[in-house]
Amino acid sequence: MAEPPDFLSARDVGSFAYITMKDRTPQILTKVIDTLHRHKSEFFEKYGEVGMEAEKKAISLLSKLRNELQTDKPIIPLVDKWADTDIWNQYLEYQRSLLNDSDRKPSWFQSPWLFVECYMYRRIHEAIIQSPPLDDFDVFKESKDQNFLESQESVNVLCTYLQQLTIEDLDENQLKDEFFKLLQISLWGNKCDLSLSGGESSSQKTDLLNSLEDLKPFILVNDMQHLWSLLSKLRKTRKKTSIVRVDFVLDNSGFELITDFILADFLLSSRLATEIHFHGKMIPWFVSDTTLRDFNWVMEQVKHGNHEHQAKCGGDWEKYVQAGRWVYHDHVFWTLPYAYCAMFQVAPDLYAELQKACLIIFKGDLNYRKLAGDKKWEFTVPFHEALNGFHPAPLCSIRTLKAEIQVGLPPGLAEQLTASDPSWLTTGKYGIFQFDGPV
Numbered sequence: 073m074a075e076p077p078d079f080l081s082a083r084d085v086g087s088f089a090y091i092t093m094k095d096r097t098p099q100i101l102t103k104v105i106d107t108l109h110r111h112k113s114e115f116f117e118k119y120g121e122v123g124m125e126a127e128k129k130a131i132s133l134l135s136k137l138r139n140e141l142q143t144d145k146p147i148i149p150l151v152d153k154w155a156d157t158d159i160w161n162q163y164l165e166y167q168r169s170l171l172n173d174s175d176r177k178p179s180w181f182q183s184p185w186l187f188v189e190c191y192m193y194r195r196i197h198e199a200i201i202q203s204p205p206l207d208d209f210d211v212f213k214e215s216k217d218q219n220f221l222e223s224q225e226s227v228n229v230l231c232t233y234l235q236q237l238t239i240e241d242l243d244e245n246q247l248k249d250e251f252f253k254l255l256q257i258s259l260w261g262n263k264c265d266l267s268l269s270g271g272e273s274s275s276q277k278t279d280l281l282n283s284l285e286d287l288k289p290f291i292l293v294n295d296m297q298h299l300w301s302l303l304s305k306l307r308k309t310r311k312k313t314s315i316v317r318v319d320f321v322l323d324n325s326g327f328e329l330i331t332d333f334i335l336a337d338f339l340l341s342s343r344l345a346t347e348i349h350f351h352g353k354m355i356p357w358f359v360s361d362t363t364l365r366d367f368n369w370v371m372e373q374v375k376h377g378n379h380e381h382q383a384k385c386g387g388d389w390e391k392y393v394q395a396g397r398w399v400y401h402d403h404v405f406w407t408l409p410y411a412y413c414a415m416f417q418v419a420p421d422l423y424a425e426l427q428k429a430c431l432i433i434f435k436g437d438l439n440y441r442k443l444a445g446d447k448k449w450e451f452t453v454p455f456h457e458a459l460n461g462f463h464p465a466p467l468c469s470i471r472t473l474k475a476e477i478q479v480g481l482p483p484g485l486a487e488q489l490t491a492s493d494p495s496w497l498t499t500g501k502y503g504i505f506q507f508d509g510p511v
Contacts, residue, residue, distance in 0.1 A: 261331030323436025466509025
């Protein structure tokens with residue numbers, strides 16, 4: 073049997089992992105420190121001297137973290153008392169056990185990229201929870217909210233489109249066309265990623281609906297037909313009482329979350345699904361990832377939007393939540409450094425929850441990295457193989473490419489892309505719908 077491929081790592085000077093650890097992550101940490109600093113007077117007003125001391129403490133912990141990262145220091149155990157602290161520290165021990173030399177310790181630039189990047193965000197969380205009363209302050213909230221507020225025109229266009237769609241009048245082919253259209257909207261919504269932009273604004277300014285035809289050539293793997301076959305078959309064969317559940321493992325809040333809500337709304341309205349389950353993060357993560365607070369905040373903003381179609385969408389979504397047809401879940405596993413093939417062992421309860429789905433949609437780049445184990449796979453390796461035994465239910469990755477990992481491409485395509493567009497893997501310009509499951 074062939075040796076499994078090596079992990080992506082910042083050891084490879086010049087790689088995207090290296091550039092991320094050398095430039096993008098220190099930039100993100102600097103912005104976090106700056107955010108705390110800008111809220112200084114607010115902390116003082118709210119908490120008095122205690123708030124000022126907490127702000128100083130958090131900044132000092134984050135400055136120490138930035139220094140450790142930039143000087144490639146050994147990774148140190150977590151000292152907080154949060155739900156996952158022991159799991160993280162065991163994982164750190166495991167990483168140490170992989171090094172041949174017992175005196176060596178895993179460090180920022182020598183360890184697997186997925187591990188150290190996740191660890192950095194977990195350390196940001198540690199700095200905040202160790203600084204009460206600021207322990208529930210979301211250092212990324214402002215940029216997530218700004219992303220949504222700056223994308224208002226695009227949000228209005230999508231909400232108007234959805235509200236004016238008379239789904240009951242569509243024949244089978246028209247329904248399929250609309251499904252494909254909203255899948256593509258959800259794909260290109262994934263371009264709005266604040267960890268890629270180092271926390272700089274990445275709001276959606278263009279009208280995506282009118283750009284879909286122009287963007288089609290940039291879809292490298294297009295398994296949309298498999299999704300249609302699966303869901304339309306279930307729609308035709310199910311009994312009145314049976315449940316068709318579609319799960320979204322979410323990525324970014326803001327505009328991308330709106331595109332996911334629009335798709336989820338369409339799935340219910342068209343009866344391609346009877347209930348939608350959303351999986352988000354328990355703590356602020358990778359700058360713009362969705363937490364429960366973001367999920368509720370975005371819905372609330374849409375509901376109170378000063379645009380009739382937007383407000384109608386927000387009202388509908390809130391009703392879905394109240395009726396239990398939209399359900400939000402979070403789980404500590406989503407912010408651990410494990411690839412998803414370890415979920416069955418590490419979080420059997422989450423794996424069992426996902427097994428209830430008829431289809432799981434994994435949004436975005438970090439989910440793809442975890443699905444494929446963040447390894448240096450050959451581009452032509454089948455997606456099924458890269459999943460390494462992770463098959464709780466039929467699943468599909470919807471992502472724009474922002475990391476040097478992609479599998480399941482036809483022979484020759486990667487070489488062709490590299491020749492014409494050397495940074496094709498990391499700019500978010502290309503996208504995929506990659507399905508795994510019985511067809």
